[in-house]
Amino acid sequence: MKQEGRTWRDYLALSGKGMMMGAADAVPGVSGGTIAFMTGIYEELIYSLKQFGPEALFVLFKQGPIAAWKHVNGTFLLTLVLGIFVSLVTVAKVVLFWLAEYPELLWSFFFGLILASVWSVCRHIEQWDSNSYTAFIAGTIAAYMITSIAPTTIEATPLFIFLAGMVAICAMILPGISGSFILLLLGMYTPILMAIKNIELFTLGIFAAGCAVGLLSFSRVLSWMFSSFKTTTLALLGGFMLGSLNKVWPWKYTTAYTINRHGEQVPLVQENISPFSFESMTGQPSFVIYAVGLMIVGAVAVLLIERMGRRSEA
Template sequence: MINKFIEPLLIFVRGLFMGSADIIPGVSGGTIALITGIYERLVHAIGKINFSFVKPLIKGDFSLFKKNFLDEIDFQLFVPLLLGIAIAMLTLSKVIGFLLNEYTAFTFAFFLGLIVASSYVLYTQVVHFSPKIILVSVIGFILAYIFVGLNPVATNHTLPILFFSGMIAICAMILPGISGAFILLLLGQYHYMLNALNSFSWVEIITFCLGALIGILGFSKLLDYLLQHHEEITLALLIGVMIGTLRIPFDQITTTIGGSPFDIAICIILVIIGFALIVLLEMKFKHIE
């Protein structure tokens, strides 16, 4: 009986962490899912949604619809996880926006520690290193380093643009190491969507979420296949990508930090705190599992 309450609660907490990460440029919600031990279950659960329950619903066969619906969708995972993600995004968007504007260097120093620790945790998942694994990691690093150096695209904020932005960003959000928030930054939609969350602009939020839903249902099938058949190669690529994305917080720190030794010391301390937080989080969830 206790486990029936503990498991949804732990999934909800994971959702809170994922939602918090997904609104931060440079930090991936997929990374949080990975280090808290829920990543493969999440990808597989999304990938197996084929909408086979729609056909019996159209035919009026409600018993078969109910059976297929319950078999195909992992409600025990999705309900607490999505609830946690939604609550985190709606409540923390103001806090993250304030910290990024007022304490840019300190905030990104903390993010730097998070990303470095996430790379380390992912490194521990790769059991057999080989020249091929190293080469794939280097390729991931180069591609990510170049990609995150791109300038944001000047776009408008029409509903179709928000819909397609959601489709693209969600693919990054589910990948460890690739920040969906940074993708939105490149697409010129990050601050707009952050303001939409802060002001509860439901038309924009729902449009974005519909695009995200379409994107994640398609992309998760490919990702599920790669994890099932080429896990170590996929993880090696993601390690390189995560290290490459360190360019984001590093550039932000070096361009906004004050010149005083105190500011530098605070940044170093925040890097250490961020690193320790991820390592302790991973150890805690691994122990629970």
């Protein structure tokens, strides 16, 4: 929930978490929600987004903008958004470079990071019961099936653009599922990128409206789930993360390609293969030793962030 009495150092650390979320969202298959949960700000983020609604307008008109700003936890959200924005124009470029030049190494780092995050989430479940196990298994299966679906192509009508925005933004704040990957599945990844490139305000406006509706509505659902069924929700999110490892497996064999907005050929449909058959099937080095090392680095990063989070709470 909302934290009070943050210092400038706390907000500096918060902006760094936002930068990590922005870097993750730049990679199809990695969710910024995963980073938010891993860094200990997920529940506060969901709570703050839930505060936007009729009650916020009531506070604005009755008590003024300062009270409304506090009501929606505005400083927290603004700091986080600024960090995400800075990342998208700086750190994300480095991430995208590694994704283009050394994808096996980048995916290995994220694989270790998410795998350790599964442990991080499940560690908060004090007692496992039948509901927890069921939710964990259901989340794992759901995420695995979603990340295994082949992308489709659907006409970009205004209604579908709006619905795609709703679904994509929900996935973006849900640990384990990438919003950009959902757009790819819906066949809307290229149309939205082209709309951004060509500054198509009508299309972007409809998409942004869908994102706003999806974000405000889904954040309320998640907030309710955390307040009413926290243990089951944690198990479900842990399952989502575990199932998403299917998407971030480092060694893949591409069976179909698409053309991006720069006219470049990029992978569309890929199959997971073992690192030992990767070199013979693709003719490229597997970097298996370095990959395993980066998996360990990603896992250790989670442990360090966990330790820092516990210290800040103490």
